[in-house]
Amino acid sequence: MSWLANKRTSLQIAIENVHDGDLVGLGGMSLYRRPVAGVLELIRQGRRELRLLDYIGGFEGDILIGSGCVAEVRSCYFGMDVLGLAPMHRRAVGEGRLGVVQETEMTVAVGLRATRSGVDFIPARIFAETDMAQIRTDLEHVDSPYSGVSYVAIPAIEPDVAIIHALLADEAGNTILGGEYNLDQDLAAAARRTIVTAERIVDTEVIEEHGADIPGAWVDHVVEASSGARPTSCYPEYEVDLEFLADYVEACGDGQFEAFLDERLLQREPA
Secondary structure, three states, X not given: OOXXXXXXXXXXXXXXXXXXXXXXXXXXXXXXXXXXXXHHHHHHOOOOOEEEEOOOEOHHHHHHHHOOOXXXXXXXXXXXXXXXXXXXXXXHHHOOOOEEEEOOHHHHHHHHHXXXXXXXXXXXXXXXOOOHHHHOOOOEEEEOOOOOOEEXXXXXXXXXXXXXXXXXXXXXXXXEOOOOOOOHHHHHHHOOEEEEEEEEEOOHHHHHHHOOOXXXXXOOEEEEOOOOOOOOEEOOOEOOOHHHHHHHHHHHHOOOHHHHHHHHOOOOOOO
């Protein structure tokens, strides 16, 4: 798809490009700039058996798990920041209903970078003398053909779909994240398909004035979704809504996840 093409569409149509069983990478981190609007549409469309790549997982991944959409999670942490661990993730893991691939910050970052680089692994020294390979059986020891030094091969990660929320984008998908980039640039570049939801769709001249964080060449669908990260933050538009998140954690603890989801989240109008 040309980087000049108009890629603007509705959230419903964009999410129809996510299929059951896909490896879905979610942008943002923890409680910051998470693609909540996109996740709610995944729930509305009833996706199942998703494999979730959530670098540092938070609220948006938790409601996806609680809704029965996720079969496996790849993450190095899943929680609600100051509010403790993510309740539905913790419950699903404890009950044996959720597969877990133990990641670290480095294995996710390097795995995405390997895909960007067009290779199926990148060697790293950091795990060579640790037990990480006993936890992750897909990590192989390799020896350098030049020095004989032993490395651990970190495999490439290629998400089927990336869903990223941003501050601004134009109709061609050129995107300004608005700070806290995390791994979103690598995620957009590595994924087979990238969906960007943005607070506002603006003229390309606005993007050019500031410089795009994600070029339109990496984006397949762009959706205007005002407040699309709430109750997580989207700097400088709004901060984390800790009161809402505290209510969510309490509801989950009382066994009221489904009621909270229906009454306070799914009532939102999709973009």
